[in-house]
Amino acid sequence: MDQNTVQDRPRADADSDRQDVEGIATPLVAPTLPLQGGKNSASPNNGIARSFTRKGELLSRKLSRLAEEVWAPEQTKQLRPFQTQEVAALLGVTERYVRQMANELEIPKADAKPVGRRVWTLDEISRLRIHLDAKSPGRYLPHRREGEHIQVLNFATFKGGSGKSTQAVHAAQYFALRGYRVLAIDLDPQASLTTMLGVTPELHVGPQESLFGAISFQDDGDPTKLGEGRGPRPMREVIRQTYFTGLDLVPASLELAEFETESPRALMLRHPSPFFTRISSAIDQVADDYDIVVLDSPPQLGFITMAGLYASTGLVVTVHPQMIDVASMAQFMTLAGSLMEVLEGQGGRTVPLDFEKILVTRHTPSDQPQMAVVTFLRSLFRTDVLTATMVNSTAVADCGLARQTLYEAVRDSSNKRTYDRALQSMDGVNAELEAEVLRVWHRTNHRAED
Template identity: 30%
Template sequence: MHSIVSQIGELADAGERMIERLRRKAFLPESRKGLNLRFGIAEAAQLLGCSTNRIRMAEDDGRLPPPPPSDNGRRPGYTVDELLNMRRVLGASPERAGLDVPAVIAVQNFKGGVGKSTVTCHLAHYLAVQGYRVLVVDCDSQATTTTLFGFNPHFNIQREETLYPYLSIDPTQADLLYAVKRTPWPNVDLIPSNLELFDVEYELAAAGSDGGSVLAARFRKLKQGLADLARDYDIVLLDPPPALGTISLAVMQAANALLVPLAATTPDFCSTVQFLSMMDQVIGQLQGAGISVDYSFVRLICSKFDANDPSHAMVRAIMEQSFGPALLPVPILDSAEISHAALRMMTVYELERPIGTPRTHKRCRANLDEALGQIEQLVRQGWGRVTPASEEALIHAA
C-alpha cells in the first residue's frame, strides 16, 4: 500500500534529480565546474598592490611570461593561476610566514537561513583572489557548501570521501589527506560532505552515553587532523551543521577563530543571543572536561542586510548596541547578484560578467570585498601584520 510517508522519499529523489540537472546545465560542456575568470592589467595591479608599469616591465624583461595574446585587439586578461605566479615573482604574496599559525575559522550559528554557507564560500573565493591558500571543510551533512563548489553530494560524493572514515567509531583513515579535493580555484581545496556524514552523529552520541571519553578523543582527533592539514594552507574555513551536535562541538574545539553570521531580523538576533549563551555553557563544559577551546577572535557579521528596509536598520542598531566592536562594522548587503549566482551554483567572485546590471554587480562586489576584507584583516592581525600598503598609497603618503 502506498503510504503518505513514502512520498517524502519520492520528493527527495525528485529533488536530487533536479539538482543534478541544474548542475549539468550550469557546468556544461564538461559537467564539472570550471573557472574562466580573467583579470585586466589594472585590476591585477590593484590586487598585487603595485603599478601596471611594474607588471609590464616584468613581462618585458622575461621575469613574467609575455602578456596574454590580444583577442580582436583586446587583451583577455590574466587567469587566477597567472595572478598567483605574478604574486610569487613580484614578491606580492600575502601567504603567512612559517611560524604564523594558520587561521582555522568556524563559520557558525545554530539558526538556519542566516547565509552560513554563502558567507563561507564567498569568503573562500575572496581570500583566493587575494592570493591566500585556502582549505574549506564542509562538516554539514546538508552539504550546501559542497554543492556551491560544483559537486552534487548525492551523485558525486561517497561517504568515504567525507570526514566520516576519519571520525567514525571504527575509523578507516588515520589522517585527512584522503578527503582533500581540488576545486576549480588553484589555491582553494575542499573536504566535501554528504548526507551520510550524519551517521557520525548517531555513532558518537551512542558512544558518548558510555562516559564521553570516546567523544573527547574524537574532538581532539578532528583538531589534530585539521592542524596537520593546515600546514599547507594559510586559512581553513569550517562550515559546521546549524545545530549543537557532536560534529559542531568537535568543530568548535578544532577552530582557533569564530565568525557568526546573522541576518538583521529580530528572530535572528534572539536566536543568535541564545546561540552565544549556549556556546558559553558548552565551552565551559568542554574546558571542565580538559578539552581546550581558545579563539584569536570572535566576530559577528550581519548578512543579508537590506539598507532600504527600516526594520533592518533598527535591528542592526540593536546589534551594535548589544555586541559593540564584536559586530563587524560593514554588513554583507542583500543583493540580487548573490541570489542569481547561487542559482548557477556559483559565488559572485566566479562570475565572468554581471548577471544583473553592471552597476548592481559592481556595488555587490565592492561590498563583499569590504565586508570580507574585515575578516582578512583580523587574520593578518593574528599574524602580527596588516595588509601591505600599495605603491600608490605609499606615494600619496609621501
C-alpha cells in the same frame, strides 16, 4: 498536507500529484514511485514515511535536473580569466608593471574575446605574485611566518539561510586571491560549500571521501571497535585541489551525518579521542600547508558543529537583521556556550578564540526595521559586530543559482552596477576579516585592502 489523505490516496492521485510538481518545473519525466496500499498503510507512521520518501526523492531528482540545466554536474568548473586592471589591483602594482613582469617571466599572451585585450588566469597571477615576492620577500606572499598560528575561521549559527555558506565560500576565495594558502572544509552534510566549489557530492564524493573519512571513529585502533572500517583516513587523503588556485577543499556529503550517530556511541564507550577533538586533530595533520582554514557549519548544534567550534580560532556568526533571527542567534550562543563549558569540564582545553564577530548579512540598509536591529546589535556588542555588512543583493542570489561566487562571475553591462555594489560590500566584509587575522599575527606591514 493532510496525512490521512496521503496514506489512503490511490495510485491515480499519486500520479496527478507528481504531475503537479512537474508542472511547476519542466516537462522532464520523473519515474513513478511505487505506492502500495495494504494493511501497513493504516499506520500513520508508515504514511509519513512513504509519502515523505516519495516526495523527497521526486523533488531531489527534479531539483538536480533543474540544476543540471544551469550547470551540468559533470562539467568541470573553470575560473574566468582576470583583466589586467584586476590583476594590478590584486597585486598592488601598476598595470604596466604587470605586463613588464609577464614579459620577464615569458608568460604567453592570452586574449580576451572580443576586445582582444590580454587576460590572466589565477595560476598566472600566482606566478606573478611569487615573482614579486622574490624581489621583496614577505611583501607579496602573505604566508604565515614563524610564531603565527593557523587561522581557522568558522561561519556558524543555528539559522539556515543566514548566509553562512555564501560568506564562507567568498571568504575562502578572497584569501586565496590575495595569496594565502586556504583550506575550505565543509561541515554541512547538505554540502553547499562543496557544490559552490564545483564538486557535486552525489557524483564526485565517494564513501570516506568527505570530511567524514578523516574524522570518523571506525575502528581507529580502539579495542571497542566502534565501526566496521579501516579507521579514519589521513586528512591529506580527503583534501582535493579546486579550480581556484590556492584554495583546497575537504568536501561534505550525506555520509557526514553519520558522525552524529557515531559520536554519542564513542562517548559512551569512552573513546580516547572524543568527538570534539576530531576536526582539530584532522586540521593539525595538515596545518603546515595552510595559512587559513574556512569552516562552513551546518545550521544546527550537533556533534559536527561542536567539533568545528572546538577547532576554531575565529568565529563569524552570520545574522540577517530581523528580530526573529537575532533571537535564534541568542539561542545558538547560549546553547553553544553551555555545551562548550561541558566539553571544557570533560578534559577538553579552553578554546581560546582569537576573535568572535557578528556579521550582518542580506542587509538592506534603507530598511528602517533592519536599521533598528543593526543599531541594537552594535549597542550591545560594539566592536564584536563587523563594521562592514553584507548587502542583500540579487547579484549574490543570481550567482548562487549559477553556482558561482561574486569573485567568479563575469560582469556584463546589464548587471554591472548591482554586481559592483555587491562586490564592494563582500570585499569590505572580507577585508575586515583579513585585518583581524593580520592583527592576530601582529603584522604591521600589511595591506588589509588592495
